Amino acid sequence: MTAARALPRRFYLRDPRVAAPELLNKVLFRGSRAGRIVEVEAYAGSEDPASHSFRGQTPRNATMFGPPGRLYVYRSYGMHWCANAVFGEEGFGLAVLVRALVPLHGLELMRADRTACRRDRDLCRGPGRLTQALAITGADDGADLVTGDRSIVIADDGTPPPNEPGVSGRIGVGAAADQPWRWYVAGQVCVSGPRLTPPGSVLR
DNA sequence: ACCGGGATGTTCT
DNA sequence: GAACATCCCGGTG
16 A cells, blocks of 8 residues: 655656546545545646636636645636636646546535535535545635645555546537547546446447 | 526626 | 536436
8 A cells, every 4th residue: 555645847848648647546635535536537728618717817717827736716607616727838828628537535524514415425526526626626726736735635645547538528518519628537426527437338 | 308487687789 | 607537416218
């Protein structure tokens, strides 16, 4: 068993379309709560009409344009929070949205904050759900994931990313829906979105 | 399992 | 006003 170690700054200093699949199977910690990342989406700044940073910096997306390795949190549909890790060189507005986790630690706290949730597998299944389960809000926007200044960290516990992650277009986006910038652990029941193929099945 | 509608508020045209 | 990187509930099959 390997002790979990926070990802170094250099991990984030890359194109999110390259780094995002490597985020799979890393562990997102928030205080005593934690979950394994099993679904992510990359957002590619000025090249990407679906990105919040596509039209340049605003008060909302300022964190995206800051240093890599910080947490960008925004409000979605007026009532949910969604959490991203900032990637690439400062000033480019690149990020990876964390869309789903397998709950690992602090399940009692997660259940308490997700009273509408019936099954544990749905605790962190979706970007709005996982922030609720980990108690991440807009107050956490700008947190440093490398130093853990607000007890939010992404760490490597020795579990490698999948050799062949599932790939698809991003969920819930209108523009650039055809870009294959969503990656997930194939067959994992905690992945969000419609059930595609059953675990282990092959395209036919 | 899959669909449709409502909740709710910030951002931008 | 419209669009939105969503979720939950209650229908139907």
